Amino acid sequence: MLTTEAWIRQLREEITSLREEGADVDAAERQLDAIAAGNLDPSHLPALQASLQTSVTRSDFPYAEPVALEEIQMLRPEGPRSLPVWLPPDLLFDRIYGGWLGRAAGCLLGKPVEGWKKEEIEETLRFCNAWPLSDYFPPVPDNDRGLGYPPHATSWLRGNITCMPRDDDMDYPILGLHTLEESGPCPNAAAIAGQWLAHLPYHMVYTAERVAYRNLVNGIEPPLSGRYHNPYREWIGAQIRADIWGWVNPGEPERAAAMAYADAEVSHIKNGAYGEMLFAAMLSAAFIVDDIEEVITIGLSEIPAECRLAEAVRDVLAWSKESSDWEETFRRIREKYGHYHPVHTINNAVVVLMSLLHGQKEFGKTISIAVMAGWDTDCNGATAGSVLGTLLGANALPEAWVAPLNDRLHSIVTGFSETRLSELAQRTCAQVEKVASVQG
Secondary structure: OOOHHHHHHHHHHHHHHHHHOOEOOHHHHHHHHHHHOOOOOHHHHHHHHHHHOOOOEOOOOOOOOOOOHHHHHHOOOOOOOOOOOOOOHHHHHHHHHHHHHHHHHHHHHHHHHOOOEHHHHHHHHHHOOOOOOOOOOOOOOOOOOOOOOOHHHHHHOOOOOOOEOOOHHHHHHHHHHHHHHHHOOOOOHHHHHHHHHHHOOHHHOOHHHHHHHHHHHOOOOOOHHHOOOOOOOOEOOOHHHOHHHHHOOOOOHHHHHHHHHHHHOOOOOOHHHHHHHHHHHHHHHHOOOOOHHHHHHHHHOOOOOOOHHHHHHHHHHHHHHHOOOHHHHHHHHHHHHOOOOOOEHHHHHHHHHHHHHHHOOOHHHHHHHHHHOEOOHHHHHHHHHHHHHHHHOHHHOOHHHHHHHOOEEEOOOOOOOEEEHHHHHHHHHHHHHHHHHHHO
């Protein structure tokens, strides 16, 4: 049972989400303010919460953001949908292994500063004579300025890295792979949710996923599991689950996006789901297309043309052409999209795209930009590293970034407490043909 304080906090987050989605919630906010101020009895909270569940989008909301996959697909821009090509087994493995390695390296790079602002990251790195970032984060010398990382970050720093430590950004592609192996090559949201309950500890999932998990335990099945009393439904959690659906669908962006949608449906809707669809399609295209802008455009073709995320993607594509300085592009991102929560899908997605565009297909430069910008640094580094790692392949990734990983990864997913990234890549390769045979 939630305390009154926690209930009020959750409803404020719900009101924020609804307002971002175009609902008129001013009256509800006034009522919540009255309860918080002690001018209205907290017994009104259940009725207020129920009323929020029936909120409708304003008629003047300038975006079209459907929930159902069929409606999403009706509002997409034109796109290739399919880029059929046969990749020889050794090349397929190299690309998928590159994706796994790239994701791990980018994730690990961002872990010590997760949730930090750009200014905090820059101050710390300048103190260490390491700005701009070009390697894993260095240890911070003793100082009286309060600079440093969380105490548990020691093994994530330059010179101390021996493997990819546990992180939810790595847990989810592992769980997606396991779902394909256990539930078959075309899992629906219910099958994916079942694997969550069987293989993910509740206390190791966060925000939208934790709410969805609680809903599942209470018998609320997908798609309602992602919508019921879930104010985090447009946050980044689904976006970090995109990779596996792109990797098992090389050259099939439409199919990758549809599988990503099924995964997202467990915990997210609208732009939360669109983020996973965008990056799944991009990863699918990265097997075939060598140009970053084209990869992004193909991803963009799998989400509604007039949603907020699509607008943000088009903005960053334009801004990156107007200035070669990523910091200028980020200034504009923060100016227009900085009002979103630091772990929202939209602002973090365009940071990833910014890093890919300004990184110029240089792996270290790309993941460093993704992390130096701040916000959800481990997620953004991971996704940027995954896309570029898939595009370049493992053999093209710099030794300085992949060697410290020692091909080892830890996870809380049942059965994967310690495994090799190369083994995960091999198992992913084995799913490609199976998915293709079922999906057609």
